[in-house]
Amino acid sequence: MNCSPTNLAKKRYTLRLSLAMVAYIIFLFGAVYAFKLSHPTGVLAYTLAILPALPCIGIFIIAGKYLAEESDEFQRMLFTQSMLWATGLTLSFATLWGFLDNFIPLPHFQMYLFFPIYWAITGFASAILRMRYR
Amino acid sequence: MKNRIKVLRAERNWSQADLADKLEVSRQSVNAVETGKFDPSLPLAFRLARLFELKIEDIFNDVPVDHD
Secondary structure, three states, rough: OOOOHHHHHHHHHHHHHHHHHHHEEEEEHHHHHHHHHHOHHHHHHHHHHOOOOOHHHHHHHHHHHHHHOOOOOHHHHHHHHHHHHHHHHHHHHHHHHHHHHHHHOOOOOHHHHHHHHHHHHHHHHHHHHHHOOO | OOOHHHHHHHOOOOOOOHHHHHOOOHHHHHHHHHHHOOOOOHHHHHHHHHHHHHHHHHHEEEOOOOOO
């Protein structure tokens, strides 16, 4: 009963997401320590710098796989709508900040923060949508 | 879309969770379809019809539902 295709898809998604998060933490701390201890340069520096980004990019692939594997069309619709809200709001914020920053001196915005912002909005939108369809 | 799922469930003494298990979807999905907030795809409508041993048009009525 607990292993319907929709539950299996969610379990796989959660497992893959957890693995990606573990990889992210390992790569992030690894990169930070490597830069602190040995001040790498050249290709090694570039490789270490992008390592923490790879699991983050992987999370988008994981989300895509979830959508492909989720057999429950309503759950697919909720997830897709949540991500569309996040896409719209995150890109709107990025565009607004970009134009403001162009004309007015503003604190530099760390670009990597768009990733957690995107997923925070996705989570928030998902909760709101679930309430709407309750 | 208006439908008779709640009545059909009650006749069989099935909860939303029972119907969700039979359809292999989540309970929220059954609730969204039952309350007319989410229109099912044709394949899901056929699965519902087969489960209730009825025609799709005996379950769904395409008169618009006012959500407000």
